[in-house]
Amino acid sequence: MSKPLTIAMPKGRIYEEAAELMKRAGYELEADMDESRKLILEFPEQNIRVMMAKPMDVVTYVEYGAADIGIAGKDVLLEQDRDVYEVLDLKISPCYVAVAGLPDQPLSRIAPKIATKYPKVASDYFREQGEQIEIIPLNGSIELAPLIGLADRIVDIVSTGRTLKENGLVEYEKITEITSRLIVNPVSYRVKSNEIEEMVSKLSEVMEGER
Ligand SMILES: Nc1ncnc2c1ncn2[C@@H]1O[C@H](COP(=O)(O)OP(=O)(O)OP(=O)(O)O)[C@@H](O)[C@H]1O
Numbered sequence: 054m055s056k057p058l059t060i061a062m063p064k065g066r067i068y069e070e071a072a073e074l075m076k077r078a079g080y081e082l083e084a085d086m087d088e089s090r091k092l093i094l095e096f097p098e099q100n101i102r103v104m105m106a107k108p109m110d111v112v113t114y115v116e117y118g119a120a121d122i123g124i125a126g127k128d129v130l131l132e133q134d135r136d137v138y139e140v141l142d143l144k145i146s147p148c149y150v151a152v153a154g155l156p157d158q159p160l161s162r163i164a165p166k167i168a169t170k171y172p173k174v175a176s177d178y179f180r181e182q183g184e185q186i187e188i189i190p191l192n193g194s195i196e197l198a199p200l201i202g203l204a205d206r207i208v209d210i211v212s213t214g215r216t217l218k219e220n221g222l223v224e225y226e227k228i229t230e231i232t233s234r235l236i237v238n239p240v241s242y243r244v245k246s247n248e249i250e251e252m253v254s255k256l257s258e259v260m261e262g263e264r
């Protein structure tokens with residue numbers, strides 16, 4: 054049998070939706086994430102190996118060829134700009150990246166401070182707007198920054214809008230819509246083209262059927 058197709062799956066909030074979509078496409082890759090701490094899962098009957106990775110690291114595994122394919126949020130792809138092929142919009146885990154802050158606070162001062170987990174996305178956006186800014190990099194709870202005066206604005210993911218609302222923040226601009234994407238290592242795309250094209254076409258069929 055040929056070497057297994059290795060998939061980097063994102064742990065965390067995308068996982069269940071991604072595993073469910075894969076299942077509908079005929080790939081039973083589900084792990085009991087509440088129980089299991091295993092990071093590599095083998096599915097020999099399907100000739101597939103699954104690696105459980107942090108969502109932000111999926112692209113790294115795929116770029117270096119440690120995984121043939123992976124599932125990553127478009128936010129991660131925009132931020133990291135890596136050498137991987139983005140072959141399919143899976144349309145799962147929808148959210149968007151937005152600029153937010155305290156209400157009624159115009160961006161008046163020179164080089165306002167922007168707190169974010171997405172320094173590149175934020176810099177690219179404000180450069181396009183012709184605004185000079187200072188990035189304050191943070192890893193989470195970004196909404197804290199304007200509340201305690203660390204930043205004038207945040208650039209972060211919005212999904213339901215609950216986090217902004219419960220912290221008295223408002224959205225100023227939407228930067229870009231986000232969904233999860235299927236990404237492929239460029240060498241694997243040539244070497245394992247049959248398996249990968251089959252997976253892409255099965256996933257596309259499932260998604261077509263749901264429209
Ligand atoms: N409300 C949301 N907040 C953050 N990410 C979301 C949201 N809704 C959908 N997503 C998608 O889920 C991905 C992040 O998933 P998750 O929150 O599990 O990862 P993470 O933030 O990197 O994890 P951690 O919180 O462990 O650092 C994002 O890359 C984005 O594409």
Ligand SMILES: O=P(O)(O)OC[C@H]1O[C@H](OP(=O)(O)OP(=O)(O)O)[C@H](O)[C@@H]1O
Pocket residue numbers: 192193194195196209210211212213214215216217
């Ligand atoms: O619009 P909502 O549905 O409220 O979702 C948006 C929030 O969810 C994410 O945070 P996460 O839960 O990943 O925690 P974190 O702040 O620690 O990254 C994101 O960074 C926002 O804070």
